[in-house]
Amino acid sequence: MSFERIKEKLNILADAAKYDVSCSSSGSKRTNTDNKLGDSSGMGICHSYTEDGRCVSLLKILMTNYCIFDCAYCVTRKSNDIKRAAFKIQEVVDLTINFYRRNYIEGLFLSSGIFKSPDYTMERLIAVAKKLRTEENFNGYIHLKSIPGASDELMWEAGLYADRLSVNIEVPTISGLKLLAPEKKHDDFTRPMLKVKNEIVRHKEEKKVIKSTPKYAPAGQSTQMIIGATGESDKDIMYSATHYYKNYNMKRVYYSGYVPVADDSRLPPIGSQVPMLRENRLYQTDWLLRFYGFGVGEILNKEHPNLDIDVDPKLSWALRNLHLFPVDINMADKAMLARVPGIGMKSVHKIVNARRFRKLNWNHLKNIGIALNRAKYFILCDSSHWEHRDWEAAKIKGRILQNSTGKFRKEYSSQLSLFN
Structure with missing residues (x-):
């Protein structure tokens, strides 16, 4: 040949x-x-x-x-x-x-x-x-x-x-x-x-x-x-x-x-x-089911048969369940911390280990590496600084999307690729 x-x-x-x-x-x-x-x-x-x-x-x-x-x-x-x-x-x-x-x-x-x-x-x-x-x-x-x-x-x-x-x-x-x-x-x-x-x-x-x-x-x-x-x-x-x-x-x-x-x-x-983004949303959901303790019915059901293309499935779930938030970073267990938008499993372990030595504030969380631009709407921590939170889901979603800078979009796109 x-x-x-x-x-x-x-x-x-x-x-x-x-x-x-x-x-x-x-x-x-x-x-x-x-x-x-x-x-x-x-x-x-x-x-x-x-x-x-x-x-x-x-x-x-x-x-x-x-x-x-x-x-x-x-x-x-x-x-x-x-x-x-x-x-x-x-x-x-x-x-x-x-x-x-x-x-x-x-x-x-x-x-x-x-x-x-x-x-x-x-x-x-x-x-x-x-x-x-x-x-x-x-x-x-x-x-x-x-x-x-x-x-x-x-x-x-x-x-x-x-x-x-x-x-x-x-x-x-x-x-x-x-x-x-x-x-x-x-x-x-x-x-x-x-x-x-x-x-x-x-x-x-x-x-x-x-x-x-x-x-x-x-x-x-x-x-x-x-x-x-x-x-x-x-x-x-x-x-x-x-x-x-x-x-x-x-x-x-x-x-x-x-x-x-x-x-x-x-x-x-x-x-x-x-659209490639639909694939990515499915991979993200797959990840949440396998590693974050979610049940498929929590994310997708008769009321919500399709994933939100605009935001990731964890954030979408949190916006539909605002009655569970805000979560106290210094008190919540691992399972609940893992459900906070902007907090990955590595950050969950860092938070649990760090709070054994002191209460965590915004600076600590920033240094740990959580995505505060999303997480801040769903958490409390040890801080005298109190900011107004509008807990209406549509407004939170709008603010997160509005504040997604070019740098964030680039980093987020990189994170999306990992789910493949």
């Missing part, structure tokens, strides 16, 4: 993979031994990110963009008139090793269109990972995109060679899936997820007794939802995400704004791309 043909395949199949954002590698640790090639650090190997938080240090490609399915939302659907290509197993292995040796990448993210059958496609993905591990002694990060409908036996084998596995559920609701991908069944997505979850648990338990038990998907599993292809509200999306976190032990759920790729009456029109 000529270099030009390999380059052409790479252009086609790397471009086709750009719609999948679930390529975080956090959580895996494969320490290099016996002079093998590569190393996955404990904090994950993705050290470089785009401005919106996406990882750029993995070789991210499809095995092929041929597909037997005709999902309306997918650029690789069989009815789409696009240039097609397919890598051979050894070609992907060689690309990964050559790119790694040149320090272009630190790992591999491999997905694929489905050709012939789910099992046939999954076997080829596994063959790449197996060759890298056993023949090339590659010890770097490998993320395999699990193929919906693949057998339990193949899912078990995939976890022996991959650091992370993921099955994209694509559309957040079953009704949306039936509308846009009627050839697929919801069980095709959830059955592999359940197998991976159970195998991770089983291998961890066996490892406690038998030290030689091999690692199984040490970075866990993740999934991705396409946002905006159908009419789901933010409430529908986050309730679905909560279901997958709870029932399948997901490490991450990713939210990818739909990019219109087809002129179809079932889909949004060409040119109506989902």
